[in-house]
Amino acid sequence: MENKYDGNANVRNMAKIAVNGMNINYEKAGSGSSVALCMPGAMGSALTDFGAQLKSLACPELTLVAWDPPGYGQSRPPARQFPPTFFKDDALAAAELMKTLGYDRYHVLGWSDGGNSAVILAALRPQSVTKLVIWGANAYVGDKDQELYEALRDIDKWSARMKAPMIEMYGEEYFRSTWNAWIDGISAFKDIENGVCRKETREVRCPTLVVHGAKDAMVPPEHPEYFKQHIPDARLHVFPEGKHNLHMKYADEFNKLVRDFLAE
Incomplete structure (x- = not known):
C-alpha cells in the first residue's frame, strides 16, 4: 500500500485488493468512522474523478474509499466489457470491495455512470447503504440521451483538454475502442423496459441527495x-x-453540501 499526503496533510492510501478474482485498485482518504464509497463515471477512476473529494471532503470524521471499477483506471486486467448487466456488475463488485475491506455500512457517492450503479447498489444492499448521493446519473436512456452519446462517439472531435487525460491513462487504442464499446453499451438500454435502473430507483430506501x-x-x-x-x-x-463535472469545478460548495447531508 502506498501512502501519500495531500495539501491538507490528509493521509491517502492507494492499494490493490483481490475482489472476485480481480485486482481492484482503490484509494482511501480520511480516518472517520463514517465511510463513503465513491463510484466514478464512464472510463473514470478514483483519481481522475474524485481528486477534489479525496483531498478536501475526506477528513477525521469521514473516510472516503474511491475505486477503479473492473477494466477502468488501474483495475486492469481485465479489459473493460459492457454486457447488458454492466451497471449491476459494477454495483455488485463495489459491494464486494467494501465487504472485503471490512465495511458493513457505508454511504455511496456516485457520479454519472457511477451514479447509475450507485442506485442499483443501494437497492440491492439496503442493509449496507446508509445514504446515497448521485449526480449526472440517468435511470433510463431516451432519444435525447442517445443523440448526446452519438455526438461524443468520435474522440477525434473532442478537445485536447477532454481527451488528453484519458489517452494518458489508457493509451489511445484502448481508450478509443473502449469508448466506442461504452457508447454501444449505454445505447442498448434504450430498448430495455427497465432502462438503466427504473425498478431499482423505486427500491432505494435510504435518504438520497440528487x-x-x-x-x-x-x-x-x-x-x-x-x-x-x-x-x-x-x-x-x-x-x-x-x-x-460540477463536483470538480465547484468542489468546495459540493463538498460542503455532501458533508452536511451525510452529517444529518
Missing part, C-alpha cells in the same frame, strides 16, 4: 427530476452554473 448542474450538456434535467420523484426519500439540489 445533485444536478443546470448546464449539464450530458444529462437533461428530466433525469434528476425522475430520481427525485421515484426515490421515496429524495431531495434535489441544483447548481445553476454547474455542468456535468
